[in-house]
Amino acid sequence: MMPAVETPAKNNSAPMMLYPSEIRRTLWETEDTFTLVLDVDHRPERYAFRPGQFNMVYVFGVGEAAISISSDPGKPAQIAHTIHRVGTVTSALAQMRKGDIVGIRGPFGTSWPIEEAKGKDVCIVAGGIGLAPLRPVMYELLRRRSDFGRIMLLYGARSPIDLLFRVELEQWGRQSHVEVIVTVDRGDSSWKGYIGVVTHLFSYLKLDARETLAFVCGPEVMMKYTLDELERRGIPPEQVFVSLERNMKCAVGLCGHCQLGPVFVCKDGPVFRLPVVRGLLDKKEM
Amino acid sequence: MLTLELRDLDEVLTALANRGYQIVGPTIRDKAIVIDQISSVKDLPGGWTDLHDPGSYSLKKRKDAAVFGYVVGPFSLKSFLSPPRTRVIAIRKNGKGFEREPAAPQGEMKPLAFVGARACDLYALALDDRIFLEGPFPEPFYQRVRSSMFILAVDCAQPGGTCFCTSFGYGPKAQKGFDIAVTELCEDGHHVFLARAGSERGEEVLASLKVSESSPSEIAAAEQQAREAASSVPRHVDVAKAAAVLPDLFDAPAWDDIAKRCLACANCTMVCPTCFCSTVEETTNLTGTSAERWRRWDSCFTMDFTKVAGGNVRPSTKARFRQRVMHKFSYWLDQFGSAGCCGCGRCITWCPAGIDVTAYLEALCAGQGNGTR
Amino acid sequence: MNIENLSEILRQHPFLADLPEDHMAIITGCALNAHFTEGSMLIREGEIADKFFLLRSGRVTLEMDMPPRGSLRIQTVGPGEVLGWSWLISPYRWHFSARAVADVRAIALDAECLRTKCQKDHDFGYVILDRFVRLMEDRLQATRLQLLDLALLSPEVAR
Numbered sequence: 001m002m003p004a005v006e007t008p009a010k011n012n013s014a015p016m017m018l019y020p021s022e023i024r025r026t027l028w029e030t031e032d033t034f035t036l037v038l039d040v041d042h043r044p045e046r047y048a049f050r051p052g053q054f055n056m057v058y059v060f061g062v063g064e065a066a067i068s069i070s071s072d073p074g075k076p077a078q079i080a081h082t083i084h085r086v087g088t089v090t091s092a093l094a095q096m097r098k099g100d101i102v103g104i105r106g107p108f109g110t111s112w113p114i115e116e117a118k119g120k121d122v123c124i125v126a127g128g129i130g131l132a133p134l135r136p137v138m139y140e141l142l143r144r145r146s147d148f149g150r151i152m153l154l155y156g157a158r159s160p161i162d163l164l165f166r167v168e169l170e171q172w173g174r175q176s177h178v179e180v181i182v183t184v185d186r187g188d189s190s191w192k193g194y195i196g197v198v199t200h201l202f203s204y205l206k207l208d209a210r211e212t213l214a215f216v217c218g219p220e221v222m223m224k225y226t227l228d229e230l231e232r233r234g235i236p237p238e239q240v241f242v243s244l245e246r247n248m249k250c251a252v253g254l255c256g257h258c259q260l261g262p263v264f265v266c267k268d269g270p271v272f273r274l275p276v277v278r279g280l281l282d283k284k285e286m
Numbered sequence: 287m288l289t290l291e292l293r294d295l296d297e298v299l300t301a302l303a304n305r306g307y308q309i310v311g312p313t314i315r316d317k318a319i320v321i322d323q324i325s326s327v328k329d330l331p332g333g334w335t336d337l338h339d340p341g342s343y344s345l346k347k348r349k350d351a352a353v354f355g356y357v358v359g360p361f362s363l364k365s366f367l368s369p370p371r372t373r374v375i376a377i378r379k380n381g382k383g384f385e386r387e388p389a390a391p392q393g394e395m396k397p398l399a400f401v402g403a404r405a406c407d408l409y410a411l412a413l414d415d416r417i418f419l420e421g422p423f424p425e426p427f428y429q430r431v432r433s434s435m436f437i438l439a440v441d442c443a444q445p446g447g448t449c450f451c452t453s454f455g456y457g458p459k460a461q462k463g464f465d466i467a468v469t470e471l472c473e474d475g476h477h478v479f480l481a482r483a484g485s486e487r488g489e490e491v492l493a494s495l496k497v498s499e500s501s502p503s504e505i506a507a508a509e510q511q512a513r514e515a516a517s518s519v520p521r522h523v524d525v526a527k528a529a530a531v532l533p534d535l536f537d538a539p540a541w542d543d544i545a546k547r548c549l550a551c552a553n554c555t556m557v558c559p560t561c562f563c564s565t566v567e568e569t570t571n572l573t574g575t576s577a578e579r580w581r582r583w584d585s586c587f588t589m590d591f592t593k594v595a596g597g598n599v600r601p602s603t604k605a606r607f608r609q610r611v612m613h614k615f616s617y618w619l620d621q622f623g624s625a626g627c628c629g630c631g632r633c634i635t636w637c638p639a640g641i642d643v644t645a646y647l648e649a650l651c652a653g654q655g656n657g658t659r
Numbered sequence: 660m661n662i663e664n665l666s667e668i669l670r671q672h673p674f675l676a677d678l679p680e681d682h683m684a685i686i687t688g689c690a691l692n693a694h695f696t697e698g699s700m701l702i703r704e705g706e707i708a709d710k711f712f713l714l715r716s717g718r719v720t721l722e723m724d725m726p727p728r729g730s731l732r733i734q735t736v737g738p739g740e741v742l743g744w745s746w747l748i749s750p751y752r753w754h755f756s757a758r759a760v761a762d763v764r765a766i767a768l769d770a771e772c773l774r775t776k777c778q779k780d781h782d783f784g785y786v787i788l789d790r791f792v793r794l795m796e797d798r799l800q801a802t803r804l805q806l807l808d809l810a811l812l813s814p815e816v817a818r
Contacts, residue, residue, distance in 0.1 A: 060384050192718075263620075284605075
């Protein structure tokens with residue numbers, strides 16, 4: 001019987017209650033992706049979260065969207081959500097400015113198993129906006145650097161202008177013992193980095209499969225071929241973790257929308273140990 | 287076991303009303319037996335029975351005056367414990383921000399007394415408890431109504447045309463989960479209700495009546511009726527076998543066949559007492575100064591149910607049909623420890639295409655695949 | 660550079676791993692050390708493919724001309740990888756250009772020399788073709804995934 005991924009703490013007896021929160025900053029990361037930094041220092045312990053968890057972010061008069069928290073869990077006075085503008089709620093959020101108020105409730109869901117990674121190598125594989133729920137992991141790993149072995153980040157985006165957190169990518173790359181390799185699907189004249197799919201980057205790493213934990217997040221297609229590659233490289237599936245996304249209305253395992261086969265992505269996930277969901281991901285229209 | 291006459295049953299209703307309960311029970315409206323507010327036995331569908339067939343429901347006059355001589359209507363306890371619409375939160379705009387009102391609806395809500403619950407309703411209630419009470423976040427409205435609800439159950443005298451409760455190891459006699467249960471005997475002018483208590487509350491109500499113990503012949507007649515009802519349940523599902531074979535049948539071509547008549551109308555999910563999917567919607571007033579968030583029933587059959595950025599996970603009717611079946615008879619076991627069906631037959635009766643879950647499950651298990659009639 | 664050193668370098672390249680001695684000798688006979696500074700072209704689209712490269716260090720970007728929008732940078736090839744197989748297939752012309760985006764050290768292999776050797780020694784020819792087929796399959800799969808990625812994220816593509 002495999003140990004479950006850390007389950008969410010029950011710190012919340014009224015999970016449908018919304019808390020108003022002021023926007024401190026908005027940052028446009030790419031043409032369609034932006035980060036909202038929210039001020040929560042009046043009650044930071046209420047919003048304390050673990051890497052991988054998400055909040056339901058609410059816009060008055062429009063509705064809610066489930067968004068991963070992308071900030072540093074060790075700095076709880078401000079929390080950030082990196083958002084892809086793709087629907088009604090996210091478009092409304094995209095119009096908001098410093099000083100505007102949004103509602104949040106959460107945090108919900110399971111988190112990346114950082115404790116389990118102690119003493120091991122960690123290979124983070126992110127595609128596109130998938131880097132957002134993984135950024136808190138990086139902060140956490142770097143804060144306790146000596147607790148972990150190699151730290152590797154493989155990150156792929158559509159093109160150089162679609163890369164998220166470029167400043168941090170460079171900072172992390174310059175740190176000793178952190179290997180950051182970035183690739184894009186198509187380059188431009190100034191791009192001197194890799195061009196090609198993120199899985200190809202494994203050719204440039206020599207992984208110690210037994211000692212490596214892999215954390216994967218990105219579009220589902222990208223995750224599937226990454227999982228194939230990890231398998232080819234001999235990483236045991238119980239050492240691979242994925243973060244999934246489904247339609248969510250309640251975030252508390254009641255509305256039924258987020259079900260993937262038997263699991264509820266909002267409460268059994270979004271972070272899953274691979275063997276739990278591998279069979280489910282392969283099925284068409286599950 | 288106590289023997290009640292119709293007027294004693296009426297007194298039970300009065301006693302419940304006097305104890306502050308809002309009584310809901312079966313009554314006829316729009317040519318169907320629905321659950322609505324009732325105040326006396328006169329409101330019950332005396333002398334009526336219901337005819338259930340795949341895709342077909344109608345009422346028929348009985349030869350006797352039995353008041354519980356039918357099985358189930360389109361409503362179930364679900365309508366009261368997890369109503370079609372519940373307000374989750376009310377929000378008022380306040381400058382740049384907003385204020386929230388408490389989540390629970392304001393105002394007094396009388397405790398509910400549910401009259402006429404069948405064994406399948408009680409079984410479904412136990413399943414609903416697992417969904418709404420036993421997760422990490424118990425649902426407050428359900429909790430509130432459930433904890434104060436009084437249940438007067440009825441043993442089915444005969445099963446309906448689409449019933450299959452016995453496949454789940456219970457019924458048609460009510461076994462547990464009620465405050466009072468009655469067996470109606472209506473033969474040759476002898477019209478009585480043999481009543482038994484299932485809780486202290488029930489005992490207390492029965493004790494207030496001036497009635498006598500049931501006679502051995504009455505008890506024997508009730509037991510005989512229960513035996514005959516159990517042995518004549520018309521349909522059957524091999525629940526264990528379905529749970530065993532379904533995971534491997536996800537990609538079976540049989541689904542195209544079975545689902546080809548499905549209209550994705552979502553009737554089955556609406557009438558099903560254990561379907562719990564919902565959605566949350568935002569409504570604002572005309573001036574945009576206040577908003578409310580309402581939970582309302584939703585169905586996995588709707589087109590947008592699995593909408594994600596970039597598309598829809600289950601665009602085809604076949605996939606959505608399969609989802610319901612897999613959820614009820616396979617995923618439920620992982621999620622809640624048992625199949626999510628109570629065998630009430632409502633989905634068979636109210637499917638406009640007459641799709642019969644017992645028939646197609648049998649076909650799937652047997653490896654054939656054509657479960658439509 | 661003398662032959663012994665070249666042999667050693669070749670033996671270390673992953674593409675030639677586990678090649679038997681005699682085949683190694685044939686390859687060494689067609690090989691030359693090569694060095695490209697950042698920004699220079701190793702291959703030009705449309706030209707005759709008279710050699711191909713085993714990269715040792717640095718990185719090369721593959722570009723295709725896309726008038727009127729300029730060049731499309733479609734892939735990078737890095738250390739330990741192989742650049743170019745059009746030399747195997749007539750009419751032996753390059754379908755893309757390759758530009759060094761960092762200083763590149765590579766082994767250049769003479770196409771005509773190797774083609775002749777393959778034609779004369781079919782065993783050797785089979786081994787070479789076998790390795791290239793695997794490489795092409797790998798590259799084809801990666802290209803398909805790239806297409807998927809681009810198609811997925813592009814709003815015009817219908818599902």
